[in-house]
Amino acid sequence: MGEQSRRQAYIQARQLEDFIGQAPATNAATLAVWLIFYIGLRDNMAAIPLILSGLIMFVACASRILIWHSYQKQPETRAAESWRWRYTIATGGIGVAWSLLYFSLLDFQDLSVVAPVLMLFFGIAGTAAIALSSYMPAFMLYSYPQIATLIAMILAQTQINLSFLMFTVLIYALLITLYARQMGQRNRRQLALSADNAGLVHELGEEVEQREAIIQQRTQALRDSNLQLERQIQHREAAEKAVQVQYTLLRSVLNSTTDLIYYKDYRNEDGLYLGCNQAFADFLGRDIEQITGKNDIALFGQVTGGLRRLDDRETMANGHGTQEAWVTYPDGHKVLLSTLRTPFRDDANEIVGVLAIARDITEQKKSEQTLRRQQQALQHLAHHDQLTGLPNRLKLIETVGKAIGEAIDHGTQLAVLFVDLDHFKDINDSLGHTIGDQLLVAISQRLKKSVRAADMVARLGGDEFTVLIRDLKDEQGAIEVGEKILDAFREAVSIDSHTLKITGSVGISLYPRDGDDTETLLRNADAAMYRSKRDGRNAARLYAADMTEQAMARLALESQLHEAIRNEEFTVRYQPQVDMRSGSVVGAEALLRWNHPMHGLIGPDQFIDVAEDTGLIIDIGAWVLEQACRQREAWKRAGIMQLTMAVNISARQMLDPRFADTVREKVVSAGCNPHEVELEITEGLLIQHPENARRTLQTFRDMGIQVAVDDFGTGYSSLAYLKQYPISKLKIDASFVRDIQHDSNDQAIASAVIALGRSLDLDVIAEGVETGEQSAILIRHGCFLAQGYLYSRSLDAAGFQRFVEQRSGAVLPHPIA
Ligand SMILES: Nc1nc2c(ncn2[C@@H]2O[C@@H]3COP(=O)(O)O[C@H]4[C@@H](O)[C@H](n5cnc6c(=O)[nH]c(N)nc65)O[C@@H]4COP(=O)(O)O[C@H]3[C@H]2O)c(=O)[nH]1
Structure with missing residues (x-):
């Protein structure tokens, strides 16, 4: 609804309210006046108009009361125009009833009658001008029949000249009409004003409501943002706490390690220390606070500081790198530090500094060296016989393999001599292992002496030795070595109080004649050695093909004996x-x-x-x-x-x-x-x-x-x-x-x-x-x-x-x- 029509509706509603709302009072007054008037003048009234006047008065008043009652009961229909014209008709009925009452008067030439009638008329017309001014048709339906009746009755009587009265009535009628109209207009203006005020109040109310809504919204938004802010603060506090915990942890971790840790800021040229751990501070003999914010030149002087700066620059240019260097602690003890330098970056992924972790590797180096020595010892142990210090079977196999390779390359020959001590078991069993071991050591030394340094004497275990001869000229050369070995046995060996005479049996196989791989050469030398044993021991025999058969037969015999x-x-x-x-x-x-x-x-x-x-x-x-x-x-x-x-x-x-x-x-x-x-x-x-x-x-x-x-x-x-x-x-x-x-x-x-x-x-x-x-x-x-x-x-x-x-x-x- 537009503002104008809303305003109009308001005015009409208020007019109707004023118009119908006065019904009880005006009806009561109307009936009272009608009765008084009847009582006062009943003797001068004609019966029929009087009765009609009474009936119409009663019906009209009753109608107005009913209309008023219905109007009050149905507030939702109050805006309807029907109330107005229904009430106007009823009001018109009262006007008619008054007119009939005037008409019933018989002696209208008697001034004692005329005067009260006019007074009555002036009274009720004046009252009507006020009460019905809000709706002029009602006023006119109410007043004008009375005016017309009075003028007609004045004109109709002939006995006295009442024309002045007629004019008086007319002028009065004009005046109250104007007055009613004026009252109506004033009333409308007031209502319009009131409507405007109401509109203003309404608008103000709406404005206030809107403002309140906005204020509420703002208050709620403020509350929400406060809540959010509080949460953010809580989160931030929690995060800060977590960061603090992390920081404390990190610091404790950094300080719990013996590694020296420090990091420098190279966003400017200085390379200022951003932080370090306690181990690094101890290394410098200073407090952490004395290091943080300083650069290497301030801490180590122009030369050392300059070198460190160069190292850092290289790290930033080439990525991480490790250096090992001996350094001296303030108390004078020297350590070998292994320093790992790593560049670190900022949020924009720019390299902004260097993190260094230096570890004391003095002990580690020592244990590495010890380990290396142990490994060498183990290696030696794995390849050498513990008792005699000679190469063992493993080493021999490796060496013979290599020697075969060399012989292939150079087109030379090799000899493998298998040496077994005769009746060594007897010595071991009778004189004990200690003597037996000493004898083996003595024999091993003699065997080494009987060959060239380039040749190899190995102990395969027990009383078995093997000699590898490289660069062999011919078969005769191998036999000569065999003889030299037998000679080595000739002199008795003195161990403690024992003088031991022992001989050896030697078997010889030649590369490439008797085999072209290590295993075959060793096996054939072994077979030749058995032949020399069988031939009475203390002899050297070259391998011959039939020896393998004999060696096999011997092996077979051994298992058959079991x-x-x-x-x-x-x-x-x-x-x-x-x-x-x-x-x-x-x-x-x-x-x-x-x-x-x-x-x-x-x-x-x-x-x-x-x-x-x-x-x-x-x-x-x-x-x-x-x-x-x-x-x-x-x-x-x-x-x-x-x-x-x-x-x-x-x-x-x-x-x-x-x-x-x-x-x-x-x-x-x-x-x-x-x-x-x-x-x-x-x-x-x-x-x-x-x-x-x-x-x-x-x-x-x-x-x-x-x-x-x-x-x-x-x-x-x-x-x-x-x-x-x-x-x-x-x-x-x-x-x-x-x-x-x-x-x-x-x-x-x-x-x-x-x-x-x-x-x-x-x-x-x-x-x-x-x-x-x-x-x-x-x-x-x-x-x-x-x-x-x-x-x-x-x-x-x-x-x-x-x-x-x-x-x-x-x-x-x-x-x-
Ligand atoms: N040509 C010839 N030979 C004769 C004559 N009279 C005896 N013999 C042989 O000479 C060997 C004598 O035994 P030995 O000298 O102890 O020699 C024995 C002995 O050293 C060993 N032997 C035999 N039995 C055992 C034993 O139970 N334990 C041990 N450890 N060795 C044994 O075997 C060797 C040979 O034993 P056998 O073959 O039984 O050979 C025996 C025997 O049969 C003869 O007139 N002419």
Whole structure:
């Protein structure tokens, strides 16, 4: 709604309100006046107009009251124009009722009537001019019928001249009409003013409301922004707190490290220290505050400071870099610092400074050096033999590989010499490992001396050495080196109180003739070394193709021997020992046989060497002794009483520290008389291991067991050493017996042995007696005991028993001892 129409509506509403709102008062006054007037003039009134006037008055007043009542009850319809004209009609009805009341007057020529009527008219018309001025049609409908009636009644009466009254009425009517109009206009103006005021108040109200709304909005916005501000402040405070915590942490981290940390600002030329940790401050002997904000020239002077600045500039130009330098602390101690310099950037990613972390690496350097030395030592250890300091197998393999490469490049030859000490195990077993080790060291030094510096001597382990000869001219050169090595052994080695004589067996393989890789060369040299062992040791042999087969066969034999022990494939045969004068059997020599599942019966010469080398002879020998002792007891039960059971003992067995116990156990467990047991040892054992042999032989003597020296005469037998040992018998080796009838030397040796035995009060027995002639010569020289094919080959137990029984004279009624 526009402002104008809203204003108009307001005025109309207020006019209607004033117009209808006066109904109760004006009606009451109208009815009261009508009654008073009736009461006062009823005698002069005509009945019909009076009744009509009363009825119309009553209806009109009632209508106005009803209209007013409805108007009050329906505020929503108050603006409707219908109220106005309905109330106007009712008001017009009252005007008509008044007119009828005037018309009912009979004596209108009587002034006592006319006067009150006019007074009444002037009164109610004047009141109407005020009460109905807001709506002129109502005023006119109310007043003009009365005016017209009065003028008509004035004009109608003829008795007195009342024309002045008519004019009076007319003038009054004009005046109150004007007055009503004026009142109406004034009223409208006031209402308009009031409407304007109301509009202004309304606008003001709206303005105030708007302002209040704005103020509320602003207040709310202010509150929100305050809240936001508060939150921001809280966040900022929390962030600042977090930053502070971080800063404190960072500072504590920086200060907890022993590394020197500092950072400089190069946004200007100075390179001022932005900060540093306590370690750096301690290094400078200052407080952190004394460093921060200063530059290197201020802290270190023109020269050092200038150099540091140059370093920083280089870092900023080229990125991070590390430097190592010795520096001195204020207290004078020197350390090696490793300094890592890194450029750092600002928010715009511009390099603005340098961060440096310096670490004391003095100890680290030392431990690196120690580690390097340890690694070198380990490297040395990994490639060298600890005992002799010689290169070990690993180093040898590497070196031979390289040497082969060089030989290929230069078209030269190589030689690999495999050196194995003969009977070294015996020395180790008898004299102990300490002596054995010292011997190995001594031999290793001799081996090194026997070759050129460019050649290599390596120890493969145990008593095995390998020599690598480079730039070999020909095969002869290798043989010469082999000979030199054998020469190195010739002189006895003195260790503590022992004088040890040892020999070596050498096998030689040549590159490229015998192999073109390390493994083949080593394997073939090993095979050649075995050949020299088999050929009697203390020799050097060049590799030949058949040696590989032999070495393989030897390996196969070794594994078969293990199996033979497990499968009990061994058996013992017995060769009778007889008194050549009577032919009676005085003893038996137990001889080992291998009943091979495929090759049949195999003699000991085929496998004893391998059994000795591998140590299997210890178990096999113990088994033979056990069998022999049991057999001796079995024969005793069969009536063969006087008989010595001879059992061969190898050097390896003798040097076994448990051997004496083994012998005791086997003899005792078989229930055998120790005096009837004879152990045959070789002459070589007595020469090579005199100490050990003496100790063990004394033990046997104490037990009552007899000892015979086998193969006597083949070694360096001497009266001197024989006297030292508790032995009871010498066996003349078959090699002297074989040609005794033809060879005067053999006869002389045999005769000397017999004489020696006699002088030392030892029994002497000849072995390998095959002919009567040999027997006769031996008897003539004073040797009466013998064994040989002349009397019997080796027999199984039953055969032996039969052999003895056939020679009844051999069964003697009482034992020898
Ligand atoms: N040509 C010829 N030979 C004769 C004659 N009379 C006996 N023989 C052989 O000479 C060897 C005598 O044994 P040895 O000298 O102790 O020599 C033995 C001995 O050193 C060793 N041996 C045998 N059995 C054992 C044993 O149980 N333990 C040990 N450690 N060695 C044993 O094997 C070697 C050889 O034993 P065998 O082959 O049984 O050979 C035996 C025997 O059969 C003869 O008139 N003419």
